[in-house]
Amino acid sequence: xxxxxxxxxxxxxxxxxxxxxxxxxxxxxxxxxxxxxxxxxxxxxxxxxxxxxxxxxxxxxxxxxxxxxxxxxxxxxxxxxxxxxxxxxxxxxxxxxxxxxxxxxxxxxxxxxxxxxxxxxxxxxxxxxxxxxxxxxxxxxxxxxxxxxxxxxxxxxxxxxxxxxxxxxxxxxxxxxxxxxxxxxxxxxxxxxxxxxxxxxxxxxxxxxxxxxxxxxxxxxxxxxxxxxxxxxxxxxxxxxxxxxxxxxxxxxxxxxxxxxxxxxxxxxxxxxxxxxxxxxxxxxxxxxxxxxxxxxxxxxxxxxxxxxxxxxxxxxxxxxxxxxxxxxxxxxxxxxxxxxxxxxxxxxxxxxxxxxxxxxxxxxxxxxxxxxxxxxxxxxxxxxxxxxxxxxxxxxxxxxxxxxxxxxxxxxxxxxxxxxxxxxxxxxxxxxxxxxxxxxxxxxxxxxxxxxxxxxxxxxxxxxxxxxxxxxxxxxxxxxxxxxxxxxxxxxxxxxxxxxxxxxxxxxxxxxxxxxxxxxxxxxxxxxxxxxxxxxxxxxxxxxxxxxxxxxxxxxxxxxxxxxxxxxxxxxxxxxxxxxxxxxxxxxxxxxxxxxxxxxxxxxxxxxxxxxxxxxxxxxxxxxxxxxxxxxxxxxxxxxxxxxxxxxxxxxxxxxxxxxxxxxxxxxxxxxxxxxxxxxxxxxxxxxxxxxxxxxxxxxxxxxxxxxxxxxxxxxxxxxxxxxxxxxxxxxxxxxxxxxxxxxxxxxxxxxxxxxxxxxxxxxxxxxxxxxxxxxxxxxxxxxxxxxxxxxxxxxxxxxxxxxxxxxxxxxxxxxxxxxxxxxxxxxxxxxxxxxxxxxxxxxxxxxxxxxxxxxxxxxxxxxxxxxxxxxxxxxxxxxxxxxxxxxxxxxxxxxxxxxxxxxxxxxxxxxxxxxxxxxxx
Numbered sequence: 001x002x003x004x005x006x007x008x009x010x011x012x013x014x015x016x017x018x019x020x021x022x023x024x025x026x027x028x029x030x031x032x033x034x035x036x037x038x039x040x041x042x043x044x045x046x047x048x049x050x051x052x053x054x055x056x057x058x059x060x061x062x063x064x065x066x067x068x069x070x071x072x073x074x075x076x077x078x079x080x081x082x083x084x085x086x087x088x089x090x091x092x093x094x095x096x097x098x099x100x101x102x103x104x105x106x107x108x109x110x111x112x113x114x115x116x117x118x119x120x121x122x123x124x125x126x127x128x129x130x131x132x133x134x135x136x137x138x139x140x141x142x143x144x145x146x147x148x149x150x151x152x153x154x155x156x157x158x159x160x161x162x163x164x165x166x167x168x169x170x171x172x173x174x175x176x177x178x179x180x181x182x183x184x185x186x187x188x189x190x191x192x193x194x195x196x197x198x199x200x201x202x203x204x205x206x207x208x209x210x211x212x213x214x215x216x217x218x219x220x221x222x223x224x225x226x227x228x229x230x231x232x233x234x235x236x237x238x239x240x241x242x243x244x245x246x247x248x249x250x251x252x253x254x255x256x257x258x259x260x261x262x263x264x265x266x267x268x269x270x271x272x273x274x275x276x277x278x279x280x281x282x283x284x285x286x287x288x289x290x291x292x293x294x295x296x297x298x299x300x301x302x303x304x305x306x307x308x309x310x311x312x313x314x315x316x317x318x319x320x321x322x323x324x325x326x327x328x329x330x331x332x333x334x335x336x337x338x339x340x341x342x343x344x345x346x347x348x349x350x351x352x353x354x355x356x357x358x359x360x361x362x363x364x365x366x367x368x369x370x371x372x373x374x375x376x377x378x379x380x381x382x383x384x385x386x387x388x389x390x391x392x393x394x395x396x397x398x399x400x401x402x403x404x405x406x407x408x409x410x411x412x413x414x415x416x417x418x419x420x421x422x423x424x425x426x427x428x429x430x431x432x433x434x435x436x437x438x439x440x441x442x443x444x445x446x447x448x449x450x451x452x453x454x455x456x457x458x459x460x461x462x463x464x465x466x467x468x469x470x471x472x473x474x475x476x477x478x479x480x481x482x483x484x485x486x487x488x489x490x491x492x493x494x495x496x497x498x499x500x501x502x503x504x505x506x507x508x509x510x511x512x513x514x515x516x517x518x519x520x521x522x523x524x525x526x527x528x529x530x531x532x533x534x535x536x537x538x539x540x541x542x543x544x545x546x547x548x549x550x551x552x553x554x555x556x557x558x559x560x561x562x563x564x565x566x567x568x569x570x571x572x573x574x575x576x577x578x579x580x581x582x583x584x585x586x587x588x589x590x591x592x593x594x595x596x597x598x599x600x601x602x603x604x605x606x607x608x609x610x611x612x613x614x615x616x617x618x619x620x621x622x623x624x625x626x627x628x629x630x631x632x633x634x635x636x637x638x639x640x641x642x643x644x645x646x647x648x649x650x651x652x653x654x655x656x657x658x659x660x661x662x663x664x665x666x667x668x669x670x671x672x673x674x675x676x677x678x679x680x681x682x683x684x685x686x687x688x689x690x691x692x693x694x695x696x697x698x699x700x701x702x703x704x705x706x707x708x709x710x711x712x713x714x715x716x717x718x719x720x721x722x723x724x725x726x727x728x729x730x731x732x733x734x735x736x737x738x739x740x741x742x743x744x745x746x747x748x749x750x751x752x753x754x755x756x757x758x759x760x761x762x763x764x765x766x767x768x769x770x771x772x773x774x775x776x777x778x779x780x781x782x783x784x785x786x787x788x789x790x791x792x793x794x795x796x797x798x799x800x801x802x803x804x805x806x807x808x809x810x811x812x813x814x815x816x817x818x819x820x821x822x823x824x825x826x827x828x829x830x831x832x833x834x835x836x837x838x839x840x841x842x843x844x845x846x847x848x849x850x851x852x853x854x855x856x857x858x859x860x861x862x863x864x865x866x867x868x869x870x871x872x873x874x875x876x877x878x879x880x881x882x883x884x885x886x887x888x889x890x891x892x893x894x895x896x897x898x899x900x901x902x903x904x905x906x907x908x909x910x911x912x913x914x915x916x917x918x919x920x921x922x923x
Contacts, residue, residue, distance in 0.1 A: 187204060627646035706741075875920055
């Protein structure tokens with residue numbers, strides 16, 4: 001049948017920026033403003049030339065070389081034998097997280113570590129040739145330079161002045177991105193049209209350390225290299241912004257060699273930022289790490305190496321402006337492939353272990369744009385180690401491969417940096433200046449996990465001395481770090497407050513010890529970090545109930561005093577809640593139940609305050625309707641919620657459990673716009689665009705006489721008088737109809753006066769007045785017996801979508817498409833105070849609280865807001881959760897529950913007691 005559409009004008013689309021990286025486009029009636037005279041603006045220097053509105057402020061990144069929020073070019077190179085599949089690496093996970101839509105201003109390039117994906121039939125000669133070539137590549141890395149040339153060519157093709165270049169790699173891929181960054185530094189980025197020169201450019205770069213590559217300038221004694229001359233003739237001067245490496249290995253092919261590619265092991269000073277994740281538990285000689293300075297964390301050629309080590313250990317950086325440090329090398333629990341990924345099933349590309357999370361966090365801080373991780377990690381997922389030194393790898397430990405010694409140079413002396421002495425299963429060596437991720441402090445692994453890596457000692461040692469002291473030295477080193485905990489007196493731990501806060505919360509749960517939490521609170525952002533960790537642990541423990549194999553103590557088991565103390569500390573970061581730190585009620589309720597039911601008055605106060613600020617206050621989500629839920633109402637006994645929907649059905653729900661009560665009520669042949677419940681909870685009235693108003697027995701679910709009531713064209717709103725004697729409907733024909741509830745006869749002629757849809761009608765508590773709101777932008781009051789218009793309120797700038805009257809009948813509230821809520825004096829018809837502002841789209845529904853002190857409103861902006869009638873201020877935070885417009889709101893007669901119906905086809909039940917008692921929001 002015909003469907004009535006709301007006459008809101010031509011529908012336009014407006015883009016809403018939800019954060020720095022995401023844009024959502026929604027239909028609405030207001031047209032977004034257009035940018036006039038947009039033009040190409042060339043800002044000169046290193047600034048990105050983009051189409052922008054005039055007078056845009058250019059903000060230089062803290063590195064001093066690039067523009068914030070400019071265009072990003074991102075290279076991702078995977079490790080040896082890694083590619084997209086079932087066991088995806090961190091490189092693929094990172095690539096999956098990258099924002100790649102045109103508006104994100106990011107171009108991406110990925111290369112697998114396994115060569116071509118194409119796989120001929122196994123019987124063909126081509127298949128076996130490909131297998132052979134792949135095995136040779138694994139052994140001698142003969143495709144090493146081809147990957148670098150491919151990435152370099154892509155950058156040369158796509159680069160524009162001011163672009164930020166990000167390079168990420170794992171294992172061999174990590175070394176390749178380091179080499180690529182050094183090549184760009186020495187050769188520059190070749191101009192378009194000179195692609196045939198790229199192989200020659202790579203040769204020049206690879207040989208740039210040879211003395212033969214330098215010649216004198218004509219007529220001077222000054223020497224200049226071929227790379228410098230090539231850069232001047234063919235290339236652009238470009239500085240790579242960020243290099244992220246997961247466990248760079250020093251053995252590229254069969255052996256490391258005495259010399260590496262130029263610029264790869266000289267501190268990475270040619271890039272703005274260098275981040276390196278290292279494996280604590282890798283011991284294979286073929287997978288020894290390549291630090292920023294090769295076998296050291298500092299420049300060993302410098303006479304001030306010892307001072308450098310001391311300075312780096314304290315976390316000092318070269319930057320004078322307090323910006324991020326140039327180089328951060330961080331150790332994580334795990335072996336080579338635990339750090340870079342690829343050794344476990346990961347079809348969903350969502351393992352998101354600490355090495356990936358840390359790298360993404362560092363890159364985001366430098367300007368990379370990614371989406372959020374899909375989930376939070378469980379405690380057991382922070383440390384997962386798969387032993388790599390197995391089988392034939394043991395044989396290599398006895399062979400005389402040329403390798404780095406990683407020996408610390410004593411002050412005033414020199415040491416050998418390379419040796420052929422057999423590796424003999426030795427541990428990796430941690431150098432001063434490097435950091436250790438707080439994951440090593442995870443409470444669950446404290447007794448069962450001893451990292452393999454140890455502190456690098458000064459000077460060479462004999463094989464026997466190494467074997468004797470290795471385990472003992474490791475135990476002492478890690479015992480000291482764990483005892484020191486988050487005090488971090490020696491500066492080894494990475495300043496990752498989020499991970500440290502999580503450790504502190506788990507320490508409280510297991511050992512009833514608040515000392516680590518007190519340490520966290522001492523940091524500038526400690527309260528915010530503690531809040532995030534607390535929420536994460538709560539969510540983790542909420543899933544523990546379904547895992548019978550888990551015996552870890554739950555955070556809900558700590559004492560009430562500790563609970564109150566923890567909540568009090570979290571409340572010190574109340575501004576965090578404005579950033580979206582909401583905890584689902586089903587997660588937080590078990591934690592606070594004992595405080596609310598058995599605690600002291602202070603316990604109850606703190607628990608309520610936390611719930612108001614940090615919980616989403618949603619108790620239940622009711623699903624069953626298949627189209628918009630346009631109307632909701634509580635039964636006066638507060639036991640049930642009644643809902644009407646555009647799916648032509650009415651449903652009754654148990655307000656305590658959220659379960660549907662038997663089958664839906666069916667009978668309407670069109671969309672249902674409104675439902676109402678009689679004061680005795682026995683009758684339900686509904687209005688539909690099938691031109692009927694119907695009456696239902698709430699107990700039997702059957703339609704009862706005198707239903708259906710006819711005469712109204714598209715009844716959009718229905719109401720029942722307090723004594724149950726009259727039924728009122730507002731119609732799309734601009735009229736209001738009044739029927740006798742027993743006979744079905746009209747008691748008076750239709751009320752005329754509105755010039756457009758009557759979108760909302762209510763009856764006063766004494767049963768004598770009808771209040772109506774219309775798309776003609778007016779609110780009107782009518783005498784229910786005579787039909788005479790008593791008052792007319794004007795002031796709404798656009799359609800009035802909803803009206804309500806206070807329990808004492810003294811005030812009227814209206815919600816409008818002009819995004820306002822207005823309060824009116826029912827006697828004088830005058831507006832009380834200023835419009836209540838806060839909603840950002842049409843206000844679809846308004847209702848008074850049972851005591852008349854608050855107003856609840858629902859809007860197309862997907863939020864429910866609560867307002868203080870006396871002050872006009874907002875009460876607490878908006879209730880969020882619906883994914884589409886909020887079409888209707890209702891409050892139970894005892895004020896304990898709020899119901900909302902939405903265009904997302906769901907009903908939500910909210911904790912009204914908490915929401916209505918929240919503090920006022922100051923301007």
